[in-house]
Amino acid sequence: MITATITERTAASEQTASTENEQYAHATALLTERAECGGRDRHCARLREQAIVECLPLAEHIARRFSGRGEPYDDLHQVARMGLIQAIDRFDPRAGSNLLSFAVPTVMGEVRRHFRDRAPTIRVPRRSRELYDQVKIAREELAQEQQGDPSDEALAERLQTTPSAVRKAMDDCACGAAVSLDAVGTAGGEVPALTERLGERDPGFEEVDDVLVLDPVVRGLSPRDRRILGLRFYDCKSQREIAETIGCSQMHVSRRLRQTLSRLRAELTAAT
Structure with a gap:
């Protein structure tokens, strides 16, 4: 029973393949006749159209092969048909190859190009x-x-x-x-490319990072050292102006700044 079923299916498959080969062989013969007549009169145009119609199942088969990958089947079918027409127009029977072996990679290449150019770069659910x-x-x-x-x-x-x-x-x-970051828009007049409209890096972010890192270290200094640092780096006063403000010598201010900066540098280095 099983052997008989397998034999029947094998015979049906062979019969289908034979029919398809005859169909595409006939399309090859049509294009051969078209090439011989020069491809310029109405008869040649009819031969081309008939060959396209007989090969349409090939486009459908390839479109179904690529279906289920995120692109609508109707779009794939249309692209495959366009690839089939290109294959038929470019096929040269005098080159020695048959139409099927030439058309299949051409149509599949057109469908793959469609996926490359039109399919989403980011996978959509x-x-x-x-x-x-x-x-x-x-x-x-x-x-x-x-x-x-x-x-x-x-x-x-x-x-x-x-x-x-x-x-x-x-x-x-x-x-x-x-x-594309270089794409230029035209809505409401010419719009600059995206690269010209992207924001620059905000230096404020680095300042926030510095404050978060320095704050606990600075809090460990004495009030006098913190005041000297504030006058020097926040109010941008010179050492002489700082000395006059807190009532000490410039040498003392210079020494305190040097010691304070060395302490901060050491603590920050140890923390990182």
Whole structure:
């Protein structure tokens, strides 16, 4: 029983493969005849169109092979058909190869190029991608019915989901593609490239880090040393002005600053 079933399936598979080979062999013969007639009159155009129609199952097969990878099947099918047309137009029967061996890598290359150029750089959750495709269709339908852009609530009602889910799907897919930093916008006039609109590094962040590191160390100094440091580095006074302010000699101020800075340096080095 099992042997008979296997034999039947093998025979059916061989028959299908034979039919496909005959189909593509006939397409090769059509393109050979087209090449011989020069490819310029209406008869040659009909031969080309017939060869394309006979090879359409190949495009469908390759599109299905790449389906389920985040891109709609209809888009993949269209890209595969475009690749098939390119393969038929570029096929030269005089080169010695058959059409099938030439068309398959050409069509697959076109589909892979589509993934490279159009597929999201950042992987979008499958649920968001599926809902996003449904939202696009529902938006077109509601736009025609309402004669205007539908709201998120209307889309959610049509798709039997929540407005927040609709917005999440739109946001997720909008973030799925990378944007060139050198791209120049034109909305509302010419917009500078992103590289010219990015903020520069804020020096205030480094100052905050310095304060957080220095604060506990400075608190360990005597009030007099802290005052000398504040007058020197916060008020930017000279050593002579500091001496006049606190009522001591300039030499004393110089010595206290040197000792205080050495202590701070040693404690900070030990802390890091």
